[in-house]
Structure formats: structure tokens, C-alpha cells
Amino acid sequence: TDVKKIAVIAGDGIGPEVVAEAEKVLKKAEELYGYSFETEHALFGGIAIDEKGTPLPQETLDVCKSADAVLLGAVGGPKWDNNSKELRPETGLLGIRKALGLFSNLRPAVVFDCLKEASTLKPEVLEGTDLMVVRELTGGIYFGEKLRRQGEHGEEAVDTCVYNVTEIERITRQAFEIAQKRRKKLASVDKANVLETSRLWRETVNRIAPDYPDVELEHVLVDNCAMQLLRRPSSFDVIVTENMFGDILSDEAAMLTGSIGMLASASMGDSTDAGSFGLYEPVHGSAPDIAGQGLANPIATILSVALMFRLTFNYAEAADAIEAAVAKVLDEGHRTADIAVDKSQALSTSQMGDLIVAAM
Amino acid sequence: TDVKKIAVIAGDGIGPEVVAEAEKVLKKAEELYGYSFETEHALFGGIAIDEKGTPLPQETLDVCKSADAVLLGAVGGPKWDNNSKELRPETGLLGIRKALGLFSNLRPAVVFDCLKEASTLKPEVLEGTDLMVVRELTGGIYFGEKLRRQGEHGEEAVDTCVYNVTEIERITRQAFEIAQKRRKKLASVDKANVLETSRLWRETVNRIAPDYPDVELEHVLVDNCAMQLLRRPSSFDVIVTENMFGDILSDEAAMLTGSIGMLASASMGDSTDAGSFGLYEPVHGSAPDIAGQGLANPIATILSVALMFRLTFNYAEAADAIEAAVAKVLDEGHRTADIAVDKSQALSTSQMGDLIVAAM
Numbered sequence A, B: 001t002d003v004k005k006i007a008v009i010a011g012d013g014i015g016p017e018v019v020a021e022a023e024k025v026l027k028k029a030e031e032l033y034g035y036s037f038e039t040e041h042a043l044f045g046g047i048a049i050d051e052k053g054t055p056l057p058q059e060t061l062d063v064c065k066s067a068d069a070v071l072l073g074a075v076g077g078p079k080w081d082n083n084s085k086e087l088r089p090e091t092g093l094l095g096i097r098k099a100l101g102l103f104s105n106l107r108p109a110v111v112f113d114c115l116k117e118a119s120t121l122k123p124e125v126l127e128g129t130d131l132m133v134v135r136e137l138t139g140g141i142y143f144g145e146k147l148r149r150q151g152e153h154g155e156e157a158v159d160t161c162v163y164n165v166t167e168i169e170r171i172t173r174q175a176f177e178i179a180q181k182r183r184k185k186l187a188s189v190d191k192a193n194v195l196e197t198s199r200l201w202r203e204t205v206n207r208i209a210p211d212y213p214d215v216e217l218e219h220v221l222v223d224n225c226a227m228q229l230l231r232r233p234s235s236f237d238v239i240v241t242e243n244m245f246g247d248i249l250s251d252e253a254a255m256l257t258g259s260i261g262m263l264a265s266a267s268m269g270d271s272t273d274a275g276s277f278g279l280y281e282p283v284h285g286s287a288p289d290i291a292g293q294g295l296a297n298p299i300a301t302i303l304s305v306a307l308m309f310r311l312t313f314n315y316a317e318a319a320d321a322i323e324a325a326v327a328k329v330l331d332e333g334h335r336t337a338d339i340a341v342d343k344s345q346a347l348s349t350s351q352m353g354d355l356i357v358a359a360m
């Protein structure tokens, strides 16, 4: 049989707990659909700093590289926040993105009907919101040269934001292709009235746009986009933008759905076609405050498995089954503490995982 | 008598219309309080490009420099959007900020009770929201070196983000001082887990924080701040951040109040103490689509005059009177088209201005 190799990186905080539930889902999919997964666990983030002296050990990278896909829980925590740069979990995160060539971060922001009330936005504004932020993930100010120096006015720090046409073209082509498979609307976000990188971004998008005549393109300035996401979230389909803007806007978009504990994300390389390598992880963080208590919501991680099935393995049937199972369990009123109205009735992490597996 | 000189820059789009109403308010304040204003009009932005070949003519800068304060309408429009950089209105805006040393942009985001319904946020979430974004305005990626070059992977563009301790210290001290006069809470926003400039920012804030022991300080990552503004807007008091983050977050904060057509802003230099030079302008833009039709809402510009009275002239009584007049007119149900439920009942720009003047 066709054995799929999955690198499993549990990470820190609630990472191990939510990943454990996602692994139950993998097992159930093997039973139901005759798939075969070979999972290999690897150390990453804070726990790798503690055990191996680096957030991204070479073994971990090797495990990822030999896998078909990576499932990541979450990394980071206060324990490592004051470490020097090389010994911080985030440095591992940036390192793994770069080393695996994951330049495209797909962050769907959808509204779960039963959680609409959890949003701070009015339900009628949220109605129909279903957008996808396509964030460039291996360029820009995240990866440009950084330095400290003595200047005329005391110590100074420098960050450099660099983009070349090749980087811009590959991410925006992916965004156009994704839009073609959705509602055929693309908003390219930049700050072309101020930044040179944004001007190159906009020129490049305009140059390739004729190749996608069926996609309606708009250019939106980043400050305006931060406003329009609040004013008319449902009018967006696909948003493509550079790394730093994507970090901010994708979090804003996720939060406004009210479903942040439920959102999955994918980081992809050269292709988002079925069969492509990808790293899948929940949008939420490592939540150190509730770690180890069985309180975490495993749904975002379980939905990350569905996204992996869809994008990397082309297992659409199983992906549908997982998503349907999640919807069913929620519709039946089952909640973990983060989304429960009555916290005393909340399920534990593993109870929620078991219910979803049973509903598959 | 003590004559106050005000440089008046009407600018483009709806700028001239809204500024005309603000000037009526200045006149009325002279009558009521015995003040004496000398206003001098100057060309700026698109109209200056058309008439003088540059967005920021030297005469305009001279008029501003010899004034005690500047009142600005709005600049920009599609007519100049495809101009080369030197011939764009935004370049004038960046130029005037730098030339006048206006490194501190104060953007209050408050909720007008009668407009609470205009927000896309739930009223109960918005309840009590009254925050001020203090944005660094003359540094960072806006003003760092920019370039285009041929690289290994085709054309590339570079923007440089630079901050020195002096720049960080002066803006964060102002923010602490402003917080001391408000609810004594300061959120410093950065991306210290990725950017070197942010690490210097955070170190500097932490170094000076002990000088303001009565202010409760929190550090918030920019992506998290974009979320928290949506989740708990009323928990923020003063937010201080660098130029690019401030651009995005202040627009998000303004929009969530639902009162964006009503918000004033101040750009200040070395001091925000009474008597300091400042440039005052509405938060909204030049709205070319409705320009010249008498549809624009002049309230944000009129409230910019109130802010000028408070911060530059120390005319607290008149500032209170303007704000009270605006509140009264709104409470009586008068609306311009942008905030009217029944657009057919909407007042024109000058009708709204006249009512506010009459209510003073």
C-alpha cells in the first residue's frame, strides 16, 4: 500500500495534547479508508532547546524532509522568552519555514455557524464571511539583514525588508490560482504609497494579472485593509500579502470570525496542487497558561489534519468526513472550555477528540 | 491681544469643504471668547502639484513654520496616484511631517454614544472604548533608505527600517506622560520576537518605565494587538508604537469605534504640553468620490480645531464648547449622509457646520 509519512512535531504548551487528538483522527482514517500513515515524532521549539540545545535540531529537519507532510502543534512559552535569539522557539519556526521552502502560508478564516455568537462583530456583518489570507512566509522584513550599531543619536537598530520579483510572482500566482478555485476575487494588500517593496509587489501583481482574467483583482493599502476587514469581512475572498502585513491581517481576520480556536493553517512550498508537501498547524498558539490540564480545544489541530488530507494527500473523502464530524459534534452542543458558554459543562481535550473520532 | 497664527491647508477632495466649516468655528470662537486668529492659506498635496509642480512648496513650509499651528483638510486622489514618487501627494505628507519635526501622531479613538450602532462591533463590546494611539511618525520603514536593484532572482526592492534610542525614547516618554493624564495604562506594541528594531524599542521602553511608576505597562506583539483590539477594545488606554504598526493599528482602532468620520488627530513635535506647535487633521481621507458636492461630514475637522485649542493654545473652555456643541447637534439627531440612517434627511456639509457654530 501507499504509506504516507507524517512528521509529527508536538512542540510546547498545549501542543502535545492537541496533537494527540489529531493522531487519533489519523488512526481512525486508516481504519475507515484503508490509508496507511507512518508517523515520526520530532523535537522542536522550547522542548528542543531544553533537550538538544537548539530550537530546530538537524534530526528534526531531516525527519521533516523525508516526510510527505508535517503536523505541528504549537511552540513557545514564557520559559524561553528571555533567551538569546538563537535559543528562542520563534527562531526555530522561522528556520523551519526557510529550510523547507514553505513560502506560502494559507490561513482560512471561516465562521462556524454555531460559534457566530463568539465573535465580537455583529452576526449580520459576519454573515457569509469565508476568506483566505495567503501570506508570503519566507521573505520580507522577517528574513532581511538585521543589525545593531552606534549611530549619531545613540544605539540604533536596523531591519531590512527585501523582496525580489521571483518571490512576489510565485506567491501571487498561487493566490490567483486559489482564487480561481474559490469565488474568484483577489485583494492584493501593500503599502505602495510608501514602500519600494510594495511598489515592486504591485507592479508584479499587475503584470501577471492578465494570466488570470477570470479573477477580479483589487489593490488595497494595508491600513485600509485593516479597516475593511472590520467593515465588510464577507466581501473578501482571497487576500494575498507580504510576510509582516500577512502576520497582522491574518490574525485580525481570524479573530473577527470568533472561531480562532478552530482555525487550521497550511504552509506550502512550490505548489498547492494535490500531492504537494506542506506543514499543517492550528492558528492558535501554545497557550502555556492552560497546558497539561486537558482544557485545550483540539479542533483546530484536527482540522489541520483535514487540510493536510485535502492539500497534500488528495484524500478529499476523508477530509470531508473529518470536517463533517467536527460540525456534527459542535451542532450537538459539545464544547471545550474556550468555546463553552457554561464552562462547567465543558469537555476535556480528549473527550472532544474521542467524540469527533466517533462521529467520523 | 495675543494673535494666534494658524496655517490652513485645505488640500484635495473634500478638504476645502470641511476646512471651510472649521474656519467658521474659529470665527465663532473669536466672537465668543475674544481670541484672535490670523489664518494663512497654503497649497499642499495634489493641488500644489497641479499649481506649483510639487506637493510641498517651500512657501507652504514657510507658512507652517511661522504659524503656531496647522489645520489640514485632506490630501490625495486618483488624479495623482500614478505620478512618480516626487509628484505624489503622500510624498508631501511625509515631507511636511519630517520638515516640521512632527514625530508624534496622536490618534484618539472614541465611541460617540449616538453612533455606537454604526460600528460593526457589538455595542456591549464597544462599551467604554476610549483609547489613544500614539504613533511614531518620522522614523522606521517610512523614512529609511529605499532602493531598486538587479539581484540574483531578478529585480528586487529594498526598504530599510531604522530606529535609534533617541527616537524611541522621546515618543515613548510622551506616551507615558499622556497615559499619566488618562487611565494610566500603556500598551507598547512591537514585534520583538522577530525584529531588531522592536527589540531596541522594548529595551528602551523597559529602561524608562521606572520613571513612570504610576503607569501600568504591557508589551503586546503587533499581531496579538490586532486581535486584542477586536476582542477587548475598552481595555486599552494608550497604545504606543512605531510608524508602520501605528498606521495599521490606528486605522483598525478608528474603524472599530464606528465613528471614523468623526475622529480628529494631532501630530506634534518635542512636546505635547500646552503651547506646543501641532498639525491637526481629521483621520478620514480626501474622499474624492464625494468631493465638491456638499456631502462631506465636517465634524472630524471641527473636532481637530477643538484638539488644537486644547493642545496648542490651551483654550480648554472653547475646546469644551466645541465638543459639547458637536454632541448636542448629534443628540438632536442631525446627521450628514455618511452617518445618517435615512440618507434623504441628511444635512449638507455647511448645514452641519452652521448648526455646530450655532450650538456653541
Ligand SMILES: CC(C)[C@H](C(=O)O)[C@@H](O)C(=O)O
Residues within 6 Å of the ligand: A090, A093, A094, A247, B193, B194, B223
Ligand atoms: C511566532 C512568530 C514568529 C510567528 C510569525 O510572526 O510569523 C507567528 O506570529 C505566526 O504568525 O506564525
Ligand SMILES: CC(C)[C@H](C(=O)O)[C@@H](O)C(=O)O
Residues within 6 Å of the ligand: A193, A194, A223, B090, B093, B094, B247
Ligand atoms: C497617506 C499615507 C502616506 C499616510 C501614512 O501612511 O502615514 C496615511 O495613511 C496616514 O495614516 O496618515
